[in-house]
Amino acid sequence: MTGKAQDLARRLGERAEIVCRHYLSAGRRQGRYWQVGDISNTPGRSMFVRLQDSPRGPAGKWTDAATGEHGDLLDVIREVLGLVDFKDVAEEARRFLSLPSQEPGEGRPGGPQYPVQAGSVGASRRLFAMARPIGGTLAEVYLHHRGITALQGTGALRFHPRCYYRPDEHSGTEIWPALVAAVTDLDGRITGAHRTWLAPDGIGKAPIDTPRKAMGDLLGHGVRFGIAGDVLVAGEGIETVLSARMVLPDMPMLAALSAGHLAAILFSPMLRRLYVLRDRDPAGDAARDCLIDRASDVGIEAIGLSPACGDFNEDLCTAGAEALRQVLRDQLRPEDVARFMAG
Structure with missing residues (x-):
């Protein structure tokens, strides 16, 4: 200090x-x-x-x-x-x-130098460090309400009970509970953070104009679940990816957070096969096609996975885990079914 x-x-x-x-x-x-x-x-x-x-x-x-x-x-x-x-x-x-204002540049050692610019990589790391594990929090309630109950291996997710939300630079600051996700690069370094502001009871998102926002350096990176290897599943949203993990808990996955960022994810040198979770909308189709083309150009086998409904979380919530299991089983390579899909 x-x-x-x-x-x-x-x-x-x-x-x-x-x-x-x-x-x-x-x-x-x-x-x-x-x-x-x-x-x-x-x-x-x-x-x-x-x-x-x-x-x-x-x-x-x-x-x-x-x-x-x-x-x-x-x-x-x-x-x-x-x-x-x-x-x-x-x-x-x-x-x-009732003291005079802080002098410019004042701060504590032991982390990024202060002041840290709002929305920066440093601010992202600090926000994630301030948040707590999701077990027993409103973040867990929120995910359970979305049908996502298997939360092992989700250390990239944390909960902040009083996370700032500001609609724009001209508006006042509000405070809402939030699910906070760490965005990391291929070496596991945090480069950004994603916030999903939650309703006070955790049942759904907060009633605000933009309940999801990201900060930091996102391009090429993502929210990672599991240890990367030769096979990876990539999708847009956190809930979409976690829905697939309900039936593929041991398969490494990545949430890119948007269609544009999904198309631009970076590939690990170990990656040999890439599954792309599709959202049934024009932006999702374009991102899938771009990512599959990029992967194929560098010798990675790329396979699109399509939901029965609009996205995989909708599949999970409307038809249940067993129906989702069958949807994915029919589209995976047989060796990956045997390797990653229990039962």
């Missing part, structure tokens, strides 16, 4: 109870601690914030007994407000403390 960041954390600690009452309003004081469910201000008793200096540490330090996470009140501000850039966290802390 830089000296200036440390000073902000110390100043917040001196006002720890006031800070907690403002940002962790779902909790309450218990002796020398503020007790709350977690750093996202969930009601409960797992997280303890020290309100006074003690031999165990300074005021403002917190520990979540359920997860083992710990930090300071700057971390609380970041998480509760869903902030990505540290400069915004520092500015909010200064506003709360």
Whole structure:
């Protein structure tokens, strides 16, 4: 932590109870601690914030007994407000403390240099790092509602309970829960992130104009599930790809996030056969044809896979996993059926 960041954390600690009452309003004081469910201000008793200096540490330090996470009140501000850039966290802390605005370029070490440009690769990495695994979250509820219940090998997906949404540069900022997906290159480096903002109960997407947005460097990359090898399935949407994984859980897959990006994915040197999940619309057909042509030009066998309905998630939701299994079985190479399709 830089000296200036440390000073902000110390100043917040001196006002720890006031800070907690403002940002962790779902909790309450218990002796020398503020007790709350977690750093996202969930009601409960797992997280303890020290309100006074003690031999165990300074005021403002917190520990979540359920997860083992710990930090300071700057971390609380970041998480509760869903902030990505540290400069915004520092500015909010200064506003709360009635201090002058942050100096340009101020930030914490140990990651990308601050400030990180909004929508950049660095901002994408930070957002994904701030999110949590999807188990037991609204993201899991959302996927289950889409018929996607087999979620092993989905470490590329996380959940953020308070993710910023801004329709355009002239609009105010809203906060919604979000499914956050890491976009990675062939070497596994995060180059971008994709957000699907969710309804407060997780049943469907948030009621906003653009519930899906991507950020960072996307061209050629994608959201990856499974370890890449000589066979790969590629499709547009996360839900489309995860639907296919319901019956092909061991086959490596990639979601390119749009028709245009699907047509441009980069090929691993190990890739020998590529299956392309088709969406039944003109953009999907054009992306499939372009990708198959590109793959064929470099000696990769490329095969289009067509859904019975509009897309594979619709197949899964309307007809069920067994019907989807048969749709895919009839289109895969026999050796891949034996290798990847159980039962």
